[in-house]
Amino acid sequence: MKSKPIAYTLGEPAGIGPDILIQLAQHVDLSDVVVLGDKRVLFERAEQLKLDVPSTLQYESIDVSDFTVAGEALVDNVPGVLAMLDRAIDGCLGGEFSAMVTGPLHKGIINEAGFEFSGHTEYLAERTDADLPVMLLATDSLRVALVTTHLPLRDVADAITEDLIVKVCNVINSDLKKKYGIVEPRILICGLNPHAGEGGHLGREEIDIIEPALDVLRAQGVNIVGPLPADTLFTPKYLQQADVAIAMYHDQGLPVLKSQGFGKAANITLGLPIVRTSVDHGTAFDMAGSGLADTGSLRTAISVARDMAAANATSI
Known part of the structure; x- marks a missing residue:
């Protein structure tokens, strides 16, 4: 056919x-x-x-x-x-x-x-x-998705909620299965703050919002690791174990991807x-x-x- x-x-x-x-x-x-x-x-x-x-x-x-x-x-x-x-x-x-x-x-x-x-x-x-389109950029060797997209940096923390993280990750997990044919996607997710909040000393979003969302996702069977510091997640040791990396905001994840493959990457809309x-x-x-x-x-x-x-x- x-x-x-x-x-x-x-x-x-x-x-x-x-x-x-x-x-x-x-x-x-x-x-x-x-x-x-x-x-x-x-x-x-x-x-x-x-x-x-x-x-x-x-x-x-x-x-x-x-x-x-x-x-x-x-x-x-x-x-x-x-x-x-x-x-x-x-x-x-x-x-x-x-x-x-x-x-x-x-x-x-x-x-x-x-x-x-x-x-x-x-x-x-x-x-x-x-209901919820999700931005994913991909090169031959790296996929980076975003929880928030085109927001001023001062608005990002307020936009990140437990419900949003759960919904975004479910869209990504579902579409990696359906549109990429990955049977069990391996997902890494960044924290919001430097050092992923360092136990609450550099911000509590990881403790109060992100970790509870990841608990919900794991209970649903999603294979997700995090929240990880962005400067740790975007290293070969971690990326070679993942099908996608999820960043909390635009300039947390996309500069890494574009430094690897600008002009050779595709912008993909998940959730459609x-x-x-x-x-x-x-x-x-x-x-x-x-x-x-x-x-x-x-x-x-x-x-x-x-x-x-x-x-x-x-x-x-």
């Missing part, structure tokens, strides 16, 4: 979303990918890059505006950009696509156009009625009824149309989407 295709949304048409797709298609078989975006933008960018659009590449044209220049984002393009996302989501929910991979968007331009948009993750969760991966970088307007954009993250995102879709299909 032939597998269902993966949808790729070009993202912000003035950014490098079209570039990385065209460049990657020159040397990687993308015949199982359906490109959702403006056909004119795709072919004009290919001409600018002095590259061909391979005849095997499938695409479905979704108009943006009558005028798009690499590096110059326009608010008139935003309805078309969101239409790409909606088409991919509907196609995944309806079983037409096995997964969706998203090119980079520019949140500022979308909001300037009058649309409330805090990011792909939140948009996907709302459109798919997902569909498979969604993305590149780990932004629109890079200054590089659009130059031919200098790195395709490594897109290659990883598509590869991970294929693997997750296959595992997900097997688990159904």
